[in-house]
């Protein structure tokens with residue numbers, strides 16, 4: 001008899017002796033079924049509220065045109081944050097392949113144990129150069145960068161002043177820190193000033209805002225924020241996920257656009273949108289801050305290093321943007337063309353110049369039905385939830401062209417293309433769209449993005465999607 005069999009023979013009776021008595025088992029089954037009932041009722045609540053987030057399956061690379069499971073033809077993509085089209089740029093893809101070959105699939109380690117490669121240091125140095133800041137630290141995502149910053153920088157003697165519509169990851173990061181929390185009204189400088197006065201007895205004050213708010217494309221009033229920060233002795237932090245790579249003359253971001261690069265102290269941003277779109281986030285700022293984050297920031301210390309192919313792709317994307325402003329500058333004209341055409345076609349678009357172009361439809365269900373119908377017509381749009389009911393309005397978001405592509409023939413949603421007897425509502429019924437302009441509009445919309453935003457109940461500010 002093998003040693004293993006002997007051991008198993010000994011263990012088995014012990015297991016039998018230790019087996020829980022039947023009533024305990026029943027209790028645990030009951031616990032599982034109770035949990036199921038709770039979860040099912042939560043899920044049903046989401047369905048009933050019309051805020052269910054379904055996921056469509058893309059079977060091609062990310063880009064202006066994609067293939068979607070269940071659709072026969074190529075679909076025009078209105079939905080990615082692939083602002084500059086770098087997600088499938090041949091040089092970016094090749095850099096990822098090269099890094100995979102030279103540096104392997106991954107590090108199987110966090111950065112400080114044995115997970116730092118020359119590639120990581122190189123990317124950090126390039127990102128610091130790009131943002132013109134002293135140093136940079138990489139994270140697995142910008143969500144992690146936001147989760148890991150505030151508790152390291154701020155203690156109980158400090159105060160954080162945060163825009164009420166900041167991204168969810170900022171809100172979560174702030175929840176983790178022990179500083180005094182003051183939420184100011186969205187982009188409201190007067191309210192910010194009141195809160196800054198309240199925070200004068202604190203050791204440090206940090207004003208925290210998205211550079212661009214992801215749902216609306218609102219650009220934060222950074223000049224005014226910096227003036228107040230100077231006046232009341234505060235640091236300024238911005239989240240640049242929806243600005244890095246394409247806002248400002250050289251694509252450096254909102255701080256460049258508004259001429260305050262030297263007055264914003266800390267910037268967090270993502271590699272998962274304009275900078276190649278793979279994954280990853282980072283903080284740039286003063287060297288002592290970055291040094292301290294390497295020592296104390298929990299998502300950095302306790303999560304695996306970014307995989308080399310991901311770093312390789314991002315590195316190439318940043319190099320392309322450092323080498324020339326051409327890609328960054330390609331955004332503005334397309335954004336304005338789209339905004340103008342949409343306005344001419346009768347849509348109401350909020351914001352002024354950002355590629356996130358919220359199109360106000362005024363009806364949640366219409367936005368949802370419209371997104372389904374548009375997929376059938378070859379345009380990928382999707383509904384997702386946001387805290388928009390606080391404004392009692394419903395919006396859809398188109399984002400501007402990722403890059404020019406050859407004209408695509410798209411079928412168009414016209415009243416005659418609708419199924420006879422359909423109960424679906426149409427934009428015309430809501431009087432929001434001039435149908436005569438729609439053909440022209442959709443032909444113009446060659447690589448644009450639309451996201452239909454469905455409201456969900458407000459809670460204590462759980463943040464926004466992006």
Ligand SMILES: Cc1ncc(COP(=O)(O)O)c(C=O)c1O
Pocket residue numbers: 140141142143144146167169210214239241242269270271272279280281465466
């Ligand atoms: C404003 C903002 N901050 C942070 C994030 C998180 O970025 P990442 O995808 O790198 O975690 C997002 C992404 O949606 C965002 O829109």
